Amino acid sequence: MQNRIIAETGTSAYGGHCAALRFSGKRISVLPGLPEIGSVFSEEVEKLNSGFPMLGKTMLYSSPMKSIEEQILELKKERGAIIIAHNYQVDEVQAIADFTGDSLELSRKAAQLTEEVIVFCGVHFMAETAAILSPEKTILIPDPHAGCPMADMITAEKVREIKAEHPGAKVVCYVNSSAEVKAESDICCTSSNAVDVVKSLGNVEVIFVPDRNLGAFVAERLGKKLILYNGFCPTHERIRDVDVLKLMEKHPDAPVLAHPECSEPVRNLADELLSTGQMCRRAKESTHKEFIIATELGINYRLRTENPGKKFYPVNPDRAVCPNMKKITLEKILWSLQDMKHRVIVPPEIADRAAGAIQRMLAV
Numbered sequence: 001m002q003n004r005i006i007a008e009t010g011t012s013a014y015g016g017h018c019a020a021l022r023f024s025g026k027r028i029s030v031l032p033g034l035p036e037i038g039s040v041f042s043e044e045v046e047k048l049n050s051g052f053p054m055l056g057k058t059m060l061y062s063s064p065m066k067s068i069e070e071q072i073l074e075l076k077k078e079r080g081a082i083i084i085a086h087n088y089q090v091d092e093v094q095a096i097a098d099f100t101g102d103s104l105e106l107s108r109k110a111a112q113l114t115e116e117v118i119v120f121c122g123v124h125f126m127a128e129t130a131a132i133l134s135p136e137k138t139i140l141i142p143d144p145h146a147g148c149p150m151a152d153m154i155t156a157e158k159v160r161e162i163k164a165e166h167p168g169a170k171v172v173c174y175v176n177s178s179a180e181v182k183a184e185s186d187i188c189c190t191s192s193n194a195v196d197v198v199k200s201l202g203n204v205e206v207i208f209v210p211d212r213n214l215g216a217f218v219a220e221r222l223g224k225k226l227i228l229y230n231g232f233c234p235t236h237e238r239i240r241d242v243d244v245l246k247l248m249e250k251h252p253d254a255p256v257l258a259h260p261e262c263s264e265p266v267r268n269l270a271d272e273l274l275s276t277g278q279m280c281r282r283a284k285e286s287t288h289k290e291f292i293i294a295t296e297l298g299i300n301y302r303l304r305t306e307n308p309g310k311k312f313y314p315v316n317p318d319r320a321v322c323p324n325m326k327k328i329t330l331e332k333i334l335w336s337l338q339d340m341k342h343r344v345i346v347p348p349e350i351a352d353r354a355a356g357a358i359q360r361m362l363a364v
């Protein structure tokens with residue numbers, strides 16, 4: 001039987017033209033640049049023949065190299081995996097995902113999935129939440145360094161200190177927090193259910209961690225004084241009220257939809273304060289044809305694709321970008337599926353306590 005070197009040509013993971021040589025299915029050489037590829041191939045095959053005489057007669061076959069999207073879809077099927085992505089992910093990651101949503105939608109989805117492997121395209125605390133809810137599943141995050149600065153602003157130790165200062169108070173913790181912080185909390189919340197979660201606790205003193213902006217929004221809505229921690233999202237704090245005002249002047253018919261993580265001056269200008277999932281629903285249902293959007297830039301992909309006849313004006317598109325959300329790329333998703341990494345595992349003693357706080361939220 002002849003030994004075969006398969007030559008593949010196509011687009012590389014980085015978008016440029018390239019070609020690869022494979023022997024017995026294993027990639028042995030990658031060559032950049034077309035269209036001279038034909039002659040480069042011949043030379044390369046010659047070199048391989050002289051270097052590996054045991055290959056014997058070598059045949060050069062040409063077949064198109066699969067795009068990165070095709071490779072991901074093929075491998076996803078092979079692994080029995082599902083890809084879920086947060087609304088702030090880059091456009092191409094959202095496009096390849098089986099499901100996109102905000103934190104609450106992703107938590108609910110992760111809890112219902114039947115697939116054994118979940119590739120979680122978001123920041124670390126989100127994948128951790130999925131791992132807590134489904135400990136029997138393999139939760140992969142394509143980049144383990146995709147963290148959340150807001151989540152890092154509070155520790156479990158700090159929560160214990162605040163609890164000691166306010167005995168009897170209940171701790172409500174925004175899901176943008178570590179598993180350890182969730183484990184110290186009575187109940188979790190997301191930006192879409194924070195008001196209902198605090199309301200569900202009745203007339204009790206409430207410590208709200210870590211987001212001061214979401215906490216202030218809840219306090220205002222319920223007319224209730226909360227003990228607020230001084231954490232914040234650096235990305236949403238970069239959205240400026242002066243820039244909202246400029247867009248309002250330019251587009252007087254467009255309502256302002258802002259995320260409650262925004263600072264107070266921005267929140268005060270908003271027509272509605274909504275989570276990203278709620279923004280998507282509002283944009284679809286509304287009779288308005290244009291909207292000013294004050295949240296992380298990534299949401300505009302979903303808003304545009306789901307509402308082709310409507311216009312969306314992002315506030316500070318150059319500043320409202322979460323660098324951690326953008327760490328997930330198509331290449332990293334492919335590598336994640338190829339090597340089944342990076343697995344998110346939460347120690348059972350922390351996971352059990354954190355699960356209680358998340359489950360109580362899901363029951364509200």
Ligand code: SF4
Pocket residue numbers: 088123147148149150151176233234235236296322323324325
């Ligand atoms: S947008 Fe803000 S809260 Fe969300 S992951 Fe980035 S830093 Fe954290």
